[in-house]
Amino acid sequence: MSTFHELGVADWLCESLNSMKIHKPTSIQAACIPEVLKGKDCIGGAKTGSGKTIAFGLPMLHKWSEDPFGVYGLVLTPTRELALQIAEQFSAVGSSMNIRVKVIVGGEDMIEQALAIQKKPHFIIATPGRLADHILNSGEDTINGLRRIKFLVLDEADRLLSNSFGKDLDRIFNVLPDSKKRQTLLFTATVTDAVRSLKDKNDKVFVHEIESVDKFIIPSTLSLYYIFVPSYVKEAYLNEVLNLDIYKDKVGIIFVNRTKTAEMLRRMLRKLEFRVTSLHSEMPQTERVNSIQRFKANAAKILIATDVASRGLDIPNVEFVINFDIPADPDDFVHRVGRTARAGKKGDSITVVGEKDIERVLAIEERINDKLKLLEDISDNKLIKDSLKSTSDAKRESLIEMENENFGERRQINKRKHIERENENSKVMKKRNKPKTLKSVKHKSTSS
Missing domain, CATH: 3.40.50.300 (P-loop containing nucleotide triphosphate hydrolases)
Structure with missing residues (x-):
């Protein structure tokens, strides 16, 4: 297939791409876009610079325009810079439809971010650590929009599925719809065993990996x-x-x-x-x-x-x-x-x-x-x-300048705050899960 229109992409998206001087789909785009539009989950492996963002962004925007509501899609990515870059591409391609995209990353005001999430932007592009912080600390009014998303994307999936992001991803997945009620798209330049093994757990996963990536x-x-x-x-x-x-x-x-x-x-x-x-x-x-x-x-x-x-x-x-x-x-x-x-x-x-x-x-x-x-x-x-x-x-x-300016002190402070939050949340969870004593059960039955 030689055009985005032939891949099944909506006319308004094709017009946006033409205005951006993007005329022909790359290999990863031609392979993945039709399968995602059919409702399949997807694992896409291709080298950096091959157009992975368009490969997952176009079908998401296409489906959203058919049934726009609340927080429609969530994209998780390992770094702030990647999150900003992905958001720019979403905003550019979706500009003619007044798409609302919000970036949720560290280094910015938590309260302002929480208020922005409450307004239910169409797409949230986030780093796992900051989004997990909101799930832990910002309340149900902030996160309830995540419970109905239709798309979850893991960009640079091999890094996100490493141990360093494990806790944050668990917290995020706990508030998302069941995998059967959403489409999950994983894109990466390195298709690791951890990424590939997800195919075995789900029959409707489409896998596209550029042939002999390692040789090139x-x-x-x-x-x-x-x-x-x-x-x-x-x-x-x-x-x-x-x-x-x-x-x-x-x-x-x-x-x-x-x-x-x-x-x-x-x-x-x-x-x-x-x-x-x-x-x-x-x-x-x-x-x-x-x-x-x-x-x-x-x-x-x-x-x-x-x-x-x-x-x-x-x-x-x-x-x-x-x-x-x-x-x-x-x-x-x-x-x-x-x-x-x-x-x-x-x-x-x-x-x-x-x-x-x-x-x-x-x-x-x-x-x-x-x-x-x-x-x-x-x-x-x-x-x-x-x-x-x-x-x-x-x-x-x-x-000498760095020592005089206490370089690295901010990281230590943030690390201590994170540990304190973890401990506090752990105490809260223990209280919630504390088994009821015979005395409390009797008291409840007597008062009722």
Whole structure:
């Protein structure tokens, strides 16, 4: 099928897509949209950038326009940035029908969010942690709209079904309609065993997985390099890489494993006069949005990020990716380097390898069935002459600033509040479930 109209999509949606210059469905869209329109649950596996949001968004909007009411669909996604991006696409495609979309993520006012949910927007795009907080704390008036949804989407389903989101998902599923009364759509770039096993539990699940996804994990246009460095001078080597002629004026992302490292590198590289911005979970939500916008607008050439930027985000024209820290999971490496060399364009990946990273590199090479090549443009003598002192001074100043500003304190406060809420809710549940004593039963029967 060559058009969205032939897939069965409503005319008003086809017109919206035409106005957005989206004319032909991608493979994942052509496979999944007709099946979802037939009422089937769906597991869709395709690489990042293949149009998964349109693949689940179009049939949801089509069905909603036939019977619009209350909270019609819920989309869960692991990061705030992905939630905002999905909401933008829903709003753009549904603009001609005055669709109401609400994003529910951390970092924003709980009361304002609760009031917005009470107004029953047509679609809620949420991160699991914040929506679970509302279910626990915002009352029945806020969450009752969720009890009638027709669609549940898990975007980046492999991450959502990992242990880290388990408790939050359980709380959310407890207030949603039974799976037989809703359609459930799971979309992911990595179809894991946990995702695939859901097919065995439900006969009406349609599964579409791009054939031999793993064989095409690393595009031929992506060059994979590494530099081997002593860990105590990693920052100086990073400075040297960024100053190479081949990268000096290009747009790139530097991935790290910890928020503290991201913040330190942002400050350090700014002192070294690089145009940088950052993206990590310690930043207020408004700053996270501004960072993405600055990077997309080319106001900043370099984005320093934790894995919140490794999946799903539509950031065009990234010319290189640097793994300053190597992820423990080889799949995360694949997602990170997938930010560059997209749509047939060329891109470079540079991995900074320390003395303790060899096993991780070997695991990555086995996963991608390829070898990283040595980046030979870095000279130790030039490094000592040009970068070591200036980088060390900038790093030291940055760490002192962060200590003076109590960087990381907000996370500790939020962590303590979360634990306190968990304990309080646990006490409430124990009281509700406390067995009635003989005395209380007698008292009740006497009073009645």
